[in-house]
Amino acid sequence: MTLTRQDCLALDAADPLAPLRAQFQLPEGVNYLDGNSLGVLPRSTGQRVAEVIQQEWGEGLIRSWNSAGWITLPQRVGDKVGRLVGAQPGELVVADSTSINLYKVLSAALSIARVNHPERKVILSERSNFPTDLYIAQSLAAQHGMTLKLTTAEQLAQDLSQDVAVLMLTHVNYRSGRMFDMASVTAQAHAVGTLTVWDLAHSAGAVPVDLNGAQADFAIGCGYKYLNGGPGAPAFVWAHARHADRFWQPLSGWMGHAHPFTFDTQYAPAAGISRYLCGTPAVLAMSALECGVDTLLAAEPLGGMAALRAKSLQLTDLFIAQVRERCAGHALPVATPPAHSERGSQVSLACPEHGYAVMQALIARGVIGDFRAGDGTAAEPDLLRFGFTPLYVRFVDVYDAVTALATVLDSGEWREARFNQKAAVT
């Protein structure tokens, strides 16, 4: 079943989701496979942000906190994100950064665990979890006299014992693209009395998520990857209704107060998820994020996240098959699980040698993925990472990316790629 480029163009022509791509402003000559790091620019964002700046801020000034609804932006945009991750209206708010929201929910989870199981002293997470999650957990573990224990996906079931207070996982691993079964892992955790905190950074807008269906306890996620909210966009935070009114979190700023505008001297948390707000809403950034989230909601009449997921799997299946076929002479083991149920919306290729240079050569050809260095072990090899966001990536883009990859490897042009290691934000 060797596919040609023409076949891929035909797949695009028949794709019912293809019109969604017109929502974005994509640069000429770029094949962008890095939406798992920074989503692309929606066409609506520029005009909307200009309107917020010129009319709402410039003309409305302080009055716009009410007249333009600035003060309810965290809830309004939060409800939209909630539709993508199985949260009910009023259960999720947009605020702060992913790291800070993790601090809030992990603090809350540890407080609950301390009441329910005061003897438990372990936060369990995955060794290859995104570092900022581990750093925040280390800080809270130190504060609470606990230990952060790191495990692997394979060892997880075994390590999920009755000494674990909280299990903190990123649903889709940022390196490998491996996805946990949220409902099943949550059930295993609950069976031993452990609370779950899920980081949806690589899930929200990428794969179907059903937080309530999975009976998850807490979740957070990122606004600037698959949600297309722009660089450093605000993040989001969710707590299951059974927890939302318990235990205020420690970042007790005025926007999480029950009555922020009575200017009481004593903190009293707002009902529900609004107590997870802290400072004044970032109006410009949240307005941009809303445009990004709207690009996903535009898929609802076309089947929503289920339809996007089906296309995402077709794209990643195609990429894996094409790499195996057309880069067969090169050692590029697929680090992302073959099973659909274990795969997010990206594919990572192990590239034991010269991976950084290979990616630089690809970028020079206009194919933008990214490189993630490993730790030198077989468990964590150097990776070439490619994100497939079905809102705007086409089948022909997959084909062309593999053409470029095969050319870079066959020709050895990666040897010419500049070796100036640079920062990159996951």
Added chain:
Amino acid sequence: MTLTRQDCLALDAADPLAPLRAQFQLPEGVNYLDGNSLGVLPRSTGQRVAEVIQQEWGEGLIRSWNSAGWITLPQRVGDKVGRLVGAQPGELVVADSTSINLYKVLSAALSIARVNHPERKVILSERSNFPTDLYIAQSLAAQHGMTLKLTTAEQLAQDLSQDVAVLMLTHVNYRSGRMFDMASVTAQAHAVGTLTVWDLAHSAGAVPVDLNGAQADFAIGCGYKYLNGGPGAPAFVWAHARHADRFWQPLSGWMGHAHPFTFDTQYAPAAGISRYLCGTPAVLAMSALECGVDTLLAAEPLGGMAALRAKSLQLTDLFIAQVRERCAGHALPVATPPAHSERGSQVSLACPEHGYAVMQALIARGVIGDFRAGDGTAAEPDLLRFGFTPLYVRFVDVYDAVTALATVLDSGEWREARFNQKAAVT
């Protein structure tokens, strides 16, 4: 020395700072005296943010973290803010919200105090401090087994005893506009071994601040008031060099790591103030903030903060004199200190009756100040609050505002003002 409107126009014509007003896009028919709550829109902001959205994000995509310098925005904009508050380059960063930055520095200060004076169990602050500061302090006091003690400006010297671990004050009070002498209060605190945390929300860009000169320990501040950064703009954080490398703060996100892009599993704080960063920088919001800060730096060739301060005092002196003269038949005691050394850049008038309606009637006339309810005591009366930002407020604006206030009071038209209490963000 009764001044006429013509006299005020003459003062404006002779004002060497008058050209700075052209930096802003001010709505027609609005006399804006609320820049202490939300600064106005710089003319440069719309174009700069559009450029960041269209070119840096839309075209540059992930590459802009390096090529557009996104990754160093917290430091670059931070250095600019530093010039306004007496911080050296590299000592101040822009990040997160004021509330969250307070959590960071107060945590650090309490950690230092625990080492130096483990027996001290009191955080001292002002009863009329802005509530979010008190809420954050309550949270940390609970965590550290300490007490938040509230005092008044008058009682401060007496309450600043050897049981106080940290003194946390807002430099210019948001209600009264009263300003502390930072150097003197800091010296008093240090004399009893107490660390100081200063909230510069109503100071940065409003009055000269010299953090290093005052030997202050920690400071934070707001981006959306006198810095004109836009609604919910990022805030800033500073630590004196003698503290910056001690005690990492608990919001240990990856941007505060010594090497964020090596993706280590173990947190290691960056050197200096960068360890007070947490999540990914909010690029759109920080770019808007930079435009706002630049409007203040534009005053440097004209005398900088000292010149702005001189004009600010002229404006507030004029307002107070005009109110006393032209509203003499109404009870409007000035709640802001008469002494220049104790006055910020705002004037608050106690308005024991119908203050909310009076402000609504003023706003209906295009004079935008705001109303802050008191607690019913003589110490905290209902206030009409007027901010005078010398970058764009003219002497004739002061005159016209008092004309409107006198008219509203004399005519009783405030009785018609709608009584729908609404939110307002300080």
